[in-house]
Amino acid sequence: MASSREQLRIDKHVAYIVGLEKKTKTTDALYFTDHKRLSGVYWALSSLALMRKLHVLPQDTILDYVLSCYHSDVAAFSGNTDQDPHLLYTLSGVQILAMYDKLHLIDADRVVANIAALQRPDGSFAGDKWGEIDTRFTYCALLCAAILRRSHLLDVPAAVRYVLRCQNFDGGFGCIAGAESHAGQVFCCVGSLYLADAMDEMTREDRERLALWLCERQLPCGGLNGRPDKLEDVCYSWWVLSSLKMLGHVDWIDADKLIAFIGRSEDDVDGGFADRPGDMSDVFHTFFALAGLSLLGNKQLADIHPAYALTTDVVQRVTEPSA
Amino acid sequence: MADQNSDAQYSKDQHPIFSEFSDFKYTPTDPSDVLRFDEPPFIPHVYGLLQAVLHSSERSSRTHRLATVAIEHNQSNPTAWLIRRQSAETLAKDDKSIWEKEMAYCASIITNSAKNYQAWEYRRFCATKFGHQHEREFADIVLAEDEKNYHAWAHRAWLVRNGLRKAELEATEWYITRDLRNNSAWNHRWVVLTLTGALEERGEEEMQFALSQMKLADRNEAVWNFIQALYERGIGCELALEAAREAIAKDELCLPARRFVVWATLKPGKEGNEDVKKHCAFLAEKDAVRRKYWQSLVGDADEDTDEDTEEQ
Numbered sequence: 001m002a003s004s005r006e007q008l009r010i011d012k013h014v015a016y017i018v019g020l021e022k023k024t025k026t027t028d029a030l031y032f033t034d035h036k037r038l039s040g041v042y043w044a045l046s047s048l049a050l051m052r053k054l055h056v057l058p059q060d061t062i063l064d065y066v067l068s069c070y071h072s073d074v075a076a077f078s079g080n081t082d083q084d085p086h087l088l089y090t091l092s093g094v095q096i097l098a099m100y101d102k103l104h105l106i107d108a109d110r111v112v113a114n115i116a117a118l119q120r121p122d123g124s125f126a127g128d129k130w131g132e133i134d135t136r137f138t139y140c141a142l143l144c145a146a147i148l149r150r151s152h153l154l155d156v157p158a159a160v161r162y163v164l165r166c167q168n169f170d171g172g173f174g175c176i177a178g179a180e181s182h183a184g185q186v187f188c189c190v191g192s193l194y195l196a197d198a199m200d201e202m203t204r205e206d207r208e209r210l211a212l213w214l215c216e217r218q219l220p221c222g223g224l225n226g227r228p229d230k231l232e233d234v235c236y237s238w239w240v241l242s243s244l245k246m247l248g249h250v251d252w253i254d255a256d257k258l259i260a261f262i263g264r265s266e267d268d269v270d271g272g273f274a275d276r277p278g279d280m281s282d283v284f285h286t287f288f289a290l291a292g293l294s295l296l297g298n299k300q301l302a303d304i305h306p307a308y309a310l311t312t313d314v315v316q317r318v319t320e321p322s323a
Numbered sequence: 324m325a326d327q328n329s330d331a332q333y334s335k336d337q338h339p340i341f342s343e344f345s346d347f348k349y350t351p352t353d354p355s356d357v358l359r360f361d362e363p364p365f366i367p368h369v370y371g372l373l374q375a376v377l378h379s380s381e382r383s384s385r386t387h388r389l390a391t392v393a394i395e396h397n398q399s400n401p402t403a404w405l406i407r408r409q410s411a412e413t414l415a416k417d418d419k420s421i422w423e424k425e426m427a428y429c430a431s432i433i434t435n436s437a438k439n440y441q442a443w444e445y446r447r448f449c450a451t452k453f454g455h456q457h458e459r460e461f462a463d464i465v466l467a468e469d470e471k472n473y474h475a476w477a478h479r480a481w482l483v484r485n486g487l488r489k490a491e492l493e494a495t496e497w498y499i500t501r502d503l504r505n506n507s508a509w510n511h512r513w514v515v516l517t518l519t520g521a522l523e524e525r526g527e528e529e530m531q532f533a534l535s536q537m538k539l540a541d542r543n544e545a546v547w548n549f550i551q552a553l554y555e556r557g558i559g560c561e562l563a564l565e566a567a568r569e570a571i572a573k574d575e576l577c578l579p580a581r582r583f584v585v586w587a588t589l590k591p592g593k594e595g596n597e598d599v600k601k602h603c604a605f606l607a608e609k610d611a612v613r614r615k616y617w618q619s620l621v622g623d624a625d626e627d628t629d630e631d632t633e634e635q
């Protein structure tokens with residue numbers, strides 16, 4: 001395993017991501033099978049984009065696959081070619097198209113109109129016609145609309161009110177009102193407030209208590225956990241750090257110890273990152289490790305935006321004023 | 324979920340579900356060349372048939388069985404769950420007992436895969452049809468395997484919001500006393516207290532309960548978060564501060580107690596900022612991963628003092 005002071009094995013990680021295409025029945029497949037394959041593609045491509053190697057996979061083939069998951073009748077993406085649309089995968093599809101600067105390939109008005117139809121009167125969002133409610137879906141909705149420059153089609157103030165209802169007594173956020181604070185859900189809620197330009201809807205005291213709760217996720221080993229008294233996991237390097245970044249307090253954790261923890265989770269032989277040292281690599285944790293390192297200023301990596309979960313050059317492109 | 328190796332022996336013709344749908348036209352799904360993975364040979368046929376059913380008006384016992392086959396292969400397939408729900412609703416028109424069977428089906432999925440979002444969601448849907456009477460016990464069964472299962476606690480929160488509140492406060496106490504660091508149980512206790520109005524009724528008694536649990540494990544982050552929330556509601560403030568100082572006196576490395584004292588006294592007028600600075604300096608040394616946070620607070624304390632002075 002690599003130490004914190006060594007260079008990232010970019011060539012190994014690129015080879016690992018490219019090699020995923022050919023793997024079957026491996027740990028990696030757990031993150032690529034069936035219903036969430038489009039998100040798997042997003043994690044893979046984002047990893048490459050962070051390493052400035054997006055070009056190593058064939059764009060046309062990838063786009064053909066991504067568009068095969070696009071359901072033009074309802075203007076939404078599914079997790080795989082043989083699945084039905086879901087907001088989680090609409091976001092993955094939109095993010096991938098944004099990476100390739102191909103957003104014109106979908107009907108943005110209808111995509112966001114379809115998302116707006118998933119918003120409930122209390123401001124929450126369902127993931128699909130199945131009807132499950134979760135703050136993850138609020139984030140997906142607001143980010144899709146932001147990338148497609150159509151936030152005005154959603155009831156953003158209502159979404160903000162719903163998110164704030166999910167803030168708990170410890171400062172964190174859960175998946176629904178009353179559900180326990182969890183760093184992944186915190187990311188979705190803080191990201192939603194950020195995208196809605198509503199960070200100030202939290203009082204300064206609430207923001208700082210939340211930031212402290214996020215800081216408390218760092219354990220003496222350097223890794224971060226998702227809630228009190230749980231194990232550290234590399235994926236929280238993204239969920240926690242990006243939230244702290246949006247709150248303006250990344251400096252409140254020990255970056256060197258976190259970098260060292262992520263380094264110990266790196267497979268410097270076959271590439272990729274695992275959830276924690278000693279485990280097998282997978283694409284999910286590879287992306288979140290690289291994203292975390294990017295937020296910590298690793299110069300081998302492109303900068304990532306903490307709310308858009310895209311490299312900053314892509315965010316600049318999709319948010320710059322229209323000509 | 325069926326073992327993938329044993330699945331591999333099936334072909335389209337060998338799986339019994341297809342004989343039931345001989346009158347149904349469908350196109351097997353075409354696995355992508357991108358990020359392709361092995362799967363049982365009959366699965367593209369199952370998914371193709373599932374899509375054909377989705378776009379048909381039929382919801383019946385056979386579509387219900389088809390959903391079962393699809394869910395066996397992938398327990399998170401939202402389409403399969405949707406068809407299962409719609410099929411069950413149709414079957415329930417003639418036979419209400421379907422909901423009891425569906426509850427049992429959900430239980431079988433969740434007990435094997437307790438983090439399955441779709442199964443929990445469907446369980447809640449079925450409970451609205453069948454009744455909530457067994458849901459607390461069901462959550463208890465899941466929590467017996469993992470007392471911090473996020474979905475099971477979210478399920479309990481849903482029950483509380485839907486009015487099932489009797490003895491729930493006692494349940495949280497049971498879980499807390501089994502594991503003092505069970506943050507899920509502490510969170511749920513707060514939900515119950517605030518939704519039922521019990522927080523106001525119990526008042527200082529609740530702070531005394533929290534402090535009694537804190538004294539059993541005084542470095543427990545979960546209980547200190549709870550104490551802090553009570554403090555911010557103005558409940559048992561003096562008790563909490565006194566207990567925190569006692570904890571620090573007994574164990575100078577009781578960092579959560581110091582954190583609480585800092586938080587509670589940082590505001591101007593509550594306590595001298597010299598005390599805050601002393602605690603922050605100690606925390607910056609002993610809670611090294613958060614050193615910069617504690618150092619920044621000292622700066623905040625100074626700023627607060629300045630503001631306070633200016634206001635005066």
